[in-house]
Amino acid sequence: CVCVCVCVCVYPLRDRGGDFMAGSTLAIAGERTSGEDVRTANVTACLAVANIVRSSLGPVGLDKMLVDEVGDVTVTNDGATILQLLEVEHPAAKVLTELATQQDQEVGDGTTSVVLVAAELLRRGNDLVRTGIHPTSVISGFRMAMRESCKYIRETMAIPVDRMGKEGLVNIARTSLSSKILGGAEIDLFSTMAVDAVLSIKVKKDEGADKYPIEHVHVLKAQGASASESIILPGYALNMTRASQAMPLRVAPVKVACIDFDLRRAKLKMGISVVISEPEELAKIQKNELDITKKRIELLLKSGANLILTTKGIDDTALKYFSEAKAIACRRVSMKDLKRIARATGASIQVSLADWNGDEAFDPSFLGYAEEVYEETIRDDKVLIIKGCRVNPSCTVLLRGPNEYMCDEMSRSFHDAVSVVKRTLESNTLVPGGGAVEAALSIHLDNFASLLGTREQLAVSEFAESLLVIPKTLAVNAAKDATDLVAKLRAVHALVQSDSNAKKELAYCGLDLVEGKIRNNIGAGVVEPAMSKIRSIQFATEAAITILRIDDLIKLNPKERGAEEE
Numbered sequence: 001c002v003c004v005c006v007c008v009c010v011y012p013l014r015d016r017g018g019d020f021m022a023g024s025t026l027a028i029a030g031e032r033t034s035g036e037d038v039r040t041a042n043v044t045a046c047l048a049v050a051n052i053v054r055s056s057l058g059p060v061g062l063d064k065m066l067v068d069e070v071g072d073v074t075v076t077n078d079g080a081t082i083l084q085l086l087e088v089e090h091p092a093a094k095v096l097t098e099l100a101t102q103q104d105q106e107v108g109d110g111t112t113s114v115v116l117v118a119a120e121l122l123r124r125g126n127d128l129v130r131t132g133i134h135p136t137s138v139i140s141g142f143r144m145a146m147r148e149s150c151k152y153i154r155e156t157m158a159i160p161v162d163r164m165g166k167e168g169l170v171n172i173a174r175t176s177l178s179s180k181i182l183g184g185a186e187i188d189l190f191s192t193m194a195v196d197a198v199l200s201i202k203v204k205k206d207e208g209a210d211k212y213p214i215e216h217v218h219v220l221k222a223q224g225a226s227a228s229e230s231i232i233l234p235g236y237a238l239n240m241t242r243a244s245q246a247m248p249l250r251v252a253p254v255k256v257a258c259i260d261f262d263l264r265r266a267k268l269k270m271g272i273s274v275v276i277s278e279p280e281e282l283a284k285i286q287k288n289e290l291d292i293t294k295k296r297i298e299l300l301l302k303s304g305a306n307l308i309l310t311t312k313g314i315d316d317t318a319l320k321y322f323s324e325a326k327a328i329a330c331r332r333v334s335m336k337d338l339k340r341i342a343r344a345t346g347a348s349i350q351v352s353l354a355d356w357n358g359d360e361a362f363d364p365s366f367l368g369y370a371e372e373v374y375e376e377t378i379r380d381d382k383v384l385i386i387k388g389c390r391v392n393p394s395c396t397v398l399l400r401g402p403n404e405y406m407c408d409e410m411s412r413s414f415h416d417a418v419s420v421v422k423r424t425l426e427s428n429t430l431v432p433g434g435g436a437v438e439a440a441l442s443i444h445l446d447n448f449a450s451l452l453g454t455r456e457q458l459a460v461s462e463f464a465e466s467l468l469v470i471p472k473t474l475a476v477n478a479a480k481d482a483t484d485l486v487a488k489l490r491a492v493h494a495l496v497q498s499d500s501n502a503k504k505e506l507a508y509c510g511l512d513l514v515e516g517k518i519r520n521n522i523g524a525g526v527v528e529p530a531m532s533k534i535r536s537i538q539f540a541t542e543a544a545i546t547i548l549r550i551d552d553l554i555k556l557n558p559k560e561r562g563a564e565e566e
Contacts, residue, residue, distance in 0.1 A: 030556040036130065038553040042092035043126045046547065049093045050119030052086070053079045057112045058474040059178040060513060075405050077179065078412050079112030080104035092547050099543045106539075107532045108419020109176050113470055114536040120469040121544035124462040129548070133455060139545050141459020146541040148448055148460075149441050149467075150534050157437055157507070158429040158530040159522070169195045171525035172424050173417040175433050180413035181406065186227050193232050193397060194417040198425065200234075200395045212422045216344060216394040218337075219414060221407040222381055225400035230410075231378070235370075235387035236341055237396035242375060242384070243314055243331050246323040252372035254386065257305035257362070258338050258347045262312040263297060263331075265289045290317060296353060297321045299362045307373050307386070309333045309341065328373060330384065344389035345370050420529055429530040432521040434510025435471030437533050439489045442467050443497055467537075471511055478513035485511055488518050 033041070055062045056077035063077045066085045074085060083097040099118060100111040125138045161168055173191035177183050182190045201216045220239050242249075276282050293315055300308055306327040314331040322329040342349050347368025353360040371388025378398060385396070397414065401407040424430055431437050445464035449457045468486060475482035489511065496506045510521035521527065 030554055033553045033555075034551060039126055039129065039548070039551060041553075042090075042547050042550060043122045045090040045093040046096055046119050046122050049083065049086075049088065049096050050115050053082055053112050053115055054473055055477055056082070057116065057179070057470075058477045058513060059183060060478045061112075061179055062477070063181075073405060074408070076409050076412060077112075077181075078416070079115055081412060083111075083115070092550070095543050095547055099539055103535060103539055107423055107529070107535050109416045110528075110532045110536050114540050116469050116473060117466060117536060118540035118543045120466040121463065121540060122547055124466050125459070125544060125548050128458060128462060133458060135548055135551070137455040138459045139548060141456035142463055142541050142545060144456055145445055145448075145460045145463035146537055148445065149463075149537050152441060152444050153431060153437060153530055153533055154429075157431045157440060159431065159527075161424055161428050161430055164430065164527075166195065167525075168430060168527065169198075169421055169424060171527050172430060172529060173421050175526050175528055176417045176420045177413060180416065181409045182227070182413045182417075186230075189228065190230070190414060191417065193230070194414060194421055197232055197395050197397055198418055198421045201393050203392060210425070212425055213392065214415075214418050214422050215340065216392055217418055218340065218394065218396040219411050220383070220396060220398045221411055222378075222398060222400050223403060223407055224380065225402075227399070227401055227406075227410065229400045231398050233378075233383075233385060233396040233398060235385045235396065236344055236389065236394045237398070238330065238333065238337060238341075238384040238386070239381070240330055240333070240384060241382045243329045244319040244323055246319070247328050248326050250372060250374040251306050251326070251328055254307050254345075254370040254373045255304045255364075256307045256309065256341065256345045256347045256368040256370060256386070257300050257303070257366065258342045258349045258368065259300075259308065259310045260312070260335070260338070260349055260351045261310070261353070263293060263308075263310060263318060263329075264313045264315040265293055265317070290315075293318050294321060296360065299353060299360060301325045301327060303362045303364045303367060305362075305367055307370075309338055311335055311338055328384075340394070341386060341389075342368060344368075344392045344394045345386070346391040420532065423531045424529040427529060427531045430527045431530045431533055432508040432510050433526040433528045434512070434521045435474055435486075435489065436493075436508060436510030436521055437528075438467040438470045439486070439510070440493045440497070440507065443490060443493045447497065463541075474511055474513060478516070480513065480516045485516065485518070492518055 056064060056079065061077050063075055064082050066074045066082065068085065074081065076082060080100040080103070083100045086097065088094050088097050096115050096118060100115050103111045103114045121142065125142065128138050129135050170191050173194040174187055177187050177191055197217045198212050198214065201212055201214070203211045203213060205211055218236055220237060297318055298321070301321070308322065308327060308329040310331055311333055312331065314329055319329065338349060341347065345368025348366045350362070350366055353362055355361045369390040370386050373384065373386045375382060375384050399407060399410045399414065401410055442464045445460055449460035449464065452460065471486050471489060472482045475485045489509065492506050492509045496502045505520050508520050508522040509518050510526060512519040512524070
């Protein structure tokens with residue numbers, strides 16, 4: 001048996017510069033775009049995405065209305081929410097949507113800023129490549145500028161939170177909310193609520209550092225009232241009532257059983273039929289079905305549980321057993337709420353009562369503990385509040401709004417404020433807002449670039465110019481003269497960095513978008529967490545580098561149905 005292998009090499013056409021020609025034919029079924037064409041296409045797509053969210057930046061930014069394929073309407077100016085709802089098809093533009101999501105998960109705020117900086121870095125980096133600078137030199141310069149920027153923020157711009165106290169935390173929440181729907185007359189109420197909510201869930205770790213798990217801040221939305229009627233509740237509130245009015249209104253102390261199975265009448269499986277000839281036999285079967293449910297409830301009550309939460313249903317005829325035992329039962333609790341309550345109280349979610357011997361049992365170790373549970377009527381709604389959870393403290397924020405769209409946007413805005421306060425407390429540093437950090441970094445990086453004697457000097461200078469997109473966009477969205485304001489802001493920071501005798505307060509100068517002038521934003525209470533700025537610069541630089549490294553795009557043709565079957 002003789003095997004003969006024949007190798008056929010297909011050499012694509014090359015242009016005069018030695019690069020493969022765009023759209024050249026490959027040995028595989030697809031199209032190829034390379035060189036400057038693919039890089040320009042990627043940058044154009046990313047700039048198109050950035051332009052969508054550009055006008056939503058800042059305290060006077062505009063909102064976007066997005067309507068999906070089924071007609072659901074979302075009105076928001078949150079960058080991450082806008083980009084998540086957009087159906088972006090271009091592979092390079094998808095990097096920016098993922099970038100905004102990453103910033104939202106890491107910090108909670110600054111999603112629009114990180115997208116704008118990344119797009120500006122891409123545009124200026126592509127211009128450098130078109131002038132003959134190799135992409136590797138541009139990437140190296142961007143990384144050098146990123147490291148220098150983060151170092152400057154930590155060593156020069158950052159201010160310890162301890163110096164500011166609780167007022168500094170409230171100012172951080174107020175700065176975050178100022179660009180949201182809650183930035184109106186109620187901004188003081190919600191900024192204070194955000195700080196109080198985060199401080200109430202403080203957890204001390206063994207390492208000594210305090211943690212603030214914001215997943216223990218439960219947000220309830222209720223329509224039909226003014227936003228000023230929003231309140232913060234102690235403990236975890238469930239937007240539901242007792243399964244029966246015969247159950248007690250209050251139970252203390254609480255032993256919580258979290259279950260994920262039915263407490264309704266046991267029934268035969270689908271497809272099983274039983275032929276009964278005697279009516280007495282039918283009555284026995286019905287009685288046994290009820291007895292099975294009764295035994296399961298007795299197992300729960302014998303373990304000491306006096307608050308039973310299930311994601312399934314509870315038979316109406318079985319509710320009397322809970323009422324007689326002076327216990328509270330809730331049915332059809334969402335799995336999300338059940339997991340949070342189990343984490344806060346130390347309970348274990350049980351999906352069945354089966355044990356190793358094939359019998360049914362419920363061990364008391366599965367229970368969680370809290371100080372008390374009670375039903376309370378708030379405005380027109382009844383909620384069940386679990387107070388004093390043993391393992392992790394928790395609180396609930398009840399947001400009131402006139403309609404569904406406003407309640408949803410209020411929830412997103414409040415989550416951003418809570419996330420910002422959490423990151424500030426954990427990192428313990430803050431920086432001035434209003435474009436102060438970007439203007440200071442622009443001057444510092446220009447001076448830093450002048451000390452370099454390599455090609456990276458040009459990339460560092462372009463990086464410095466790219467950061468100014470934030471104060472420029474803030475001024476444009478506020479209907480101010482961006483060129484004049486940014487020039488004045490740069491002049492102030494250039495004076496601070498060049499003259500050692502200048503006032504230190506000038507280093508904290510940023511934009512006043514209401515009056516259209518320069519001011520000390522630390523004194524004005526416009527502050528942001530230092531982590532937000534550092535993460536924004538890091539994420540934006542890495543995203544820009546990821547796209548600039550691409551110099552070839554191979555798009556495969558979709559396979560025909562007949563070819564797939566063969």
